[in-house]
Amino acid sequence: MSLYLGIDFGTSGARAAVIDKDACIQFEGRYPFDMLNAFDLTNCWKDALFNLLEQIAEELRRKVRAIAINGTSSTVLLCDSTGQPVDTPLLYNDGRGAIVMEELKTVAPPNHTVLGATSSLAKLLWMSQLPSFAEATHFLHQADWLAFLLHGQLGVSDYHNALKLGYDVEKLEYPDWLEQLQIKVHLPKVLAPGTPIAELRAEVADGLGFRRDCLVCAGTTDSIAAFLASGATLPGEAVTSLGSTLVLKLLSRIRVDDPRYGIYSHRLGDLWLTGGASNTGGAVLKQFFTNAELESLSQEIDGFKASQLDYYPLLKPGERFPINDPNLSARLEPRPESQVEFLHGLLESIARIEARGYELLQDLGADKLTHVYTAGGGAGNLVWRVIRGRLLQVPVECSVNAEAAFGTALLAMRGIGIVSSLPIKTAWEGENPCASARG
Numbered sequence: 001m002s003l004y005l006g007i008d009f010g011t012s013g014a015r016a017a018v019i020d021k022d023a024c025i026q027f028e029g030r031y032p033f034d035m036l037n038a039f040d041l042t043n044c045w046k047d048a049l050f051n052l053l054e055q056i057a058e059e060l061r062r063k064v065r066a067i068a069i070n071g072t073s074s075t076v077l078l079c080d081s082t083g084q085p086v087d088t089p090l091l092y093n094d095g096r097g098a099i100v101m102e103e104l105k106t107v108a109p110p111n112h113t114v115l116g117a118t119s120s121l122a123k124l125l126w127m128s129q130l131p132s133f134a135e136a137t138h139f140l141h142q143a144d145w146l147a148f149l150l151h152g153q154l155g156v157s158d159y160h161n162a163l164k165l166g167y168d169v170e171k172l173e174y175p176d177w178l179e180q181l182q183i184k185v186h187l188p189k190v191l192a193p194g195t196p197i198a199e200l201r202a203e204v205a206d207g208l209g210f211r212r213d214c215l216v217c218a219g220t221t222d223s224i225a226a227f228l229a230s231g232a233t234l235p236g237e238a239v240t241s242l243g244s245t246l247v248l249k250l251l252s253r254i255r256v257d258d259p260r261y262g263i264y265s266h267r268l269g270d271l272w273l274t275g276g277a278s279n280t281g282g283a284v285l286k287q288f289f290t291n292a293e294l295e296s297l298s299q300e301i302d303g304f305k306a307s308q309l310d311y312y313p314l315l316k317p318g319e320r321f322p323i324n325d326p327n328l329s330a331r332l333e334p335r336p337e338s339q340v341e342f343l344h345g346l347l348e349s350i351a352r353i354e355a356r357g358y359e360l361l362q363d364l365g366a367d368k369l370t371h372v373y374t375a376g377g378g379a380g381n382l383v384w385r386v387i388r389g390r391l392l393q394v395p396v397e398c399s400v401n402a403e404a405a406f407g408t409a410l411l412a413m414r415g416i417g418i419v420s421s422l423p424i425k426t427a428w429e430g431e432n433p434c435a436s437a438r439g
């Protein structure tokens, strides 16, 4: 039996999924980031990666033929020529790149995806002003660096992670205007997500009992991985990731990009994954409620009735989508005495932001929304689904599988030619014998 391993580096933890050729899950593992030391992020990521590999039973490890890794989009770092990070990475929602925006506007085409404070290119320009830049030779995304630890080829990425760096995903090249910035580090070589990069480093394979010919493939981003896992396959179908953040992805024949609203399109074969990522989401709920409270209080909410409370739930100032404003303030007032009413207001307000997001995507030319699948910790909340269905006016349901690690394992499997290569257009429910079991 051959197996395929997907590893997901999300916002709150890392996860692994091992699947067989029928996409049936053989193993799932987790590594929560609660104990993560923010001052030594890269070592913590490395510990998480190797801990997950060790969690896999030895008899399964020997059967893994391909591995892929996804990371949070636009989480980036600089390394030296040995792959050693020269400074702390910048995380996906870090808006310090706002100060290089004027410089960036002089070279990037108007309305380009890189023209946002959190874009990877804005982060790279910001980092180029740090003293540590002198030691750097390579710029990498989180998923690139983690995969490098496994395959040892420094400076390889995929065109999902590279989008916010300015890579041209239609022409499959870095655009000429990027040259004008004269960036003095190597930008990664970009491959199609899932493309085999190299075999596992021999010391990793031998040390952990993996096959020496196990291939490490180009990865993707966390929310695209959640999309791949979801069961969505047709233009008009969408996936909302309701995790710490709120991420929308609507499959479309038309590409839409508009940095005024933080909207961008990822390439998925000959289709486009249009969408954006908001800083609202479950992290704000977590600030006020435990998961048990979220569950019990939600049951007291009548989701068919609209809450009049109009919030903009954020942990800290700054929003990316559907309003792109690095200084946008949170709005969490007025706060009613009743916890149930407060939660209703929060769920309704996040759902309004989701609905506004999908409305904007369609206004800008994306295919008409027909169906929303949901991934992430908020996906199981039935009342929230009722609220969201009322606002979105289309069926809202849980993803076939909500785990980004599962979507990334599919990518690894397809990357080495099992089932089919990208584009991912398989109707999972029809083809996958395990789909119903996952619920």
Ligand SMILES: Nc1ncnc2c1ncn2[C@@H]1O[C@H](COP(=O)(O)OP(=O)(O)OP(=O)(O)O)[C@@H](O)[C@H]1O
Pocket: 009, 010, 011, 012, 013, 014, 222, 242, 243, 244, 245, 281, 282, 283, 284, 285, 286, 291, 294, 295, 298, 375, 376, 377, 378, 379, 380, 381, 384, 404
């Ligand atoms: N019953 C619930 N209703 C609404 N939200 C919930 C509920 N239970 C958990 N959540 C929210 O789900 C979030 C966690 O979801 P998830 O595990 O997908 O997080 P994440 O940080 O996005 O994960 P990842 O590590 O994959 O990025 C928490 O922020 C929590 O507030």
Ligand SMILES: O=C(CO)[C@H](O)[C@H](O)CO
Pocket: 010, 011, 071, 072, 073, 074, 092, 221, 222, 223, 245, 246, 247, 276, 277, 278
């Ligand atoms: O930016 C994003 C997706 O494009 C996400 O918010 C981030 O990856 C964390 O999940």
